[in-house]
Amino acid sequence: MVYGDKTTRVVVIGTGFVGSSYAFSLINQNIADELVLIDLNKEKAEGDAMDLNHGLPFGSPMKIWAGDYADCKTADIVVITAGANQQPGETRLDLIEKNAKIFKIIVGSVMDSGFSGIFIVATNPVDILSYATWKYSGLPMERVIGSGTILDTARFRFLLSQYFDIDVRNIHGYILGEHGDTELPVWSQTRIGSELIDRYIERYKPEAKKADLDEIFVNVRDAAYHIIERKGATHYAIAMGLKRLTRAILRNEHSILTVSTYLKGEYDLEDLYIGVPAIVSMSGVEKVIEIDLNEEERQKLHHSAQVLKDAMRPVFHNK
Numbered sequence: 170m171v172y173g174d175k176t177t178r179v180v181v182i183g184t185g186f187v188g189s190s191y192a193f194s195l196i197n198q199n200i201a202d203e204l205v206l207i208d209l210n211k212e213k214a215e216g217d218a219m220d221l222n223h224g225l226p227f228g229s230p231m232k233i234w235a236g237d238y239a240d241c242k243t244a245d246i247v248v249i250t251a252g253a254n255q256q257p258g259e260t261r262l263d264l265i266e267k268n269a270k271i272f273k274i275i276v277g278s279v280m281d282s283g284f285s286g287i288f289i290v291a292t293n294p295v296d297i298l299s300y301a302t303w304k305y306s307g308l309p310m311e312r313v314i315g316s317g318t319i320l321d322t323a324r325f326r327f328l329l330s331q332y333f334d335i336d337v338r339n340i341h342g343y344i345l346g347e348h349g350d351t352e353l354p355v356w357s358q359t360r361i362g363s364e365l366i367d368r369y370i371e372r373y374k375p376e377a378k379k380a381d382l383d384e385i386f387v388n389v390r391d392a393a394y395h396i397i398e399r400k401g402a403t404h405y406a407i408a409m410g411l412k413r414l415t416r417a418i419l420r421n422e423h424s425i426l427t428v429s430t431y432l433k434g435e436y437d438l439e440d441l442y443i444g445v446p447a448i449v450s451m452s453g454v455e456k457v458i459e460i461d462l463n464e465e466e467r468q469k470l471h472h473s474a475q476v477l478k479d480a481m482r483p484v485f486h487n488k
């Protein structure tokens with residue numbers, strides 16, 4: 170562990186579908202020494218702690234308990250997955266009012282404990298609530314990270330891997346922007362192995378159609394709607410994305426991940442959290458990576474940023 174002999178502690182706030190799936194994912198990875206579960210529904214957190222503890226004989230040693238906000242004081246990472254999720258037909262932005270109110274209380278309680286670690290935010294609308302967490306906590310921007318488009322990028326890579334019949338680990342591409350309806354694919358920089366996708370198609374899959382690629386992106390963008398219609402929530406893949414982010418921090422991996430982070434001029438955007446590639450290490454977001462976008466992609470990213478700014482104005486500036 171990069172923290173040397175120090176015991177590493179992760180606190181999860183909100184042990185619903187996402188929080189409990191993340192906790193399960195974490196105990197299977199031997200990443201942290203301690204895991205604290207907090208939920209408004211204390212019995213749910215207690216039940217989860219019992220259930221997870223009973224699995225430890227099959228895994229690695231870890232201390233897991235249902236705790237309270239005082240336990241955040243020495244935490245390295247606090248992951249917030251608390252709050253309302255989308256009902257069928259609802260957009261992520263529809264959740265802003267109720268979840269922003271919940272966040273004011275949660276983030277205030279975490280900071281009252283004396284917490285000085287890193288926040289990871291997953292609750293939707295994640296870009297706006299990451300901004301809220303940064304504002305409410307007063308922590309440096311690099312220590313407040315939203316899961317951003319980490320999940321959308323994973324969905325994009327998976328669907329492309331199916332289409333091209335190539336190992337998903339050899340598909341390299343990013344979804345940027347809002348984790349939501351205005352996100353965009355960066356086709357101009359998408360690669361299969363080391364080949365740009367257009368060149369790969371020319372050489373190895375000339376029968377591939379633009380309409381198929383467009384449909385892949387639509388399925389990425391609308392994946393949450395499709396899953397929520399079928400089972401009411403999405404949680405396994407985001408749990409694995411949050412675990413990946415946790416590992417990048419605790420193991421100081423310097424990984425490039427599409428997280429929601431604060432922009433101060435990068436991509437000609439400022440004063441918002443939005444999904445872009447960034448280097449993540451034990452200090453949090455070390456650096457935003459500004460990949461070359463073509464004009465259409467740049468315009469779509471700016472449109473997505475504008476939609477986020479318009480949505481957060483009533484919550485953060487006019488009240």
Ligand SMILES: NC(=O)C1=CN([C@@H]2O[C@H](COP(=O)(O)OP(=O)(O)OC[C@H]3O[C@@H](n4cnc5c(N)ncnc54)[C@H](O)[C@@H]3O)[C@@H](O)[C@H]2O)C=CC1
Pocket residue numbers: 182183184185186187188207208209210213250251252253254255264271274275290291292293294295316317320348402403404407
């Ligand atoms: N960023 C991403 O890629 C994804 C984000 N999400 C978001 O994650 C959030 C959670 O989703 P689910 O786990 O499905 O919801 P859920 O309803 O299963 O769980 C939410 C939990 O938060 C708890 N909670 C509510 N208010 C609280 C408070 N003030 N303090 C502590 N706990 C509180 C509830 O008791 C509940 O256990 C939603 O906003 C959802 O949209 C879901 C999937 C992917």
Ligand SMILES: CC(=O)C(=O)O
Pocket residue numbers: 255261293320392393403
């Ligand atoms: C719910 C959500 O944000 C997702 O699955 O993308």
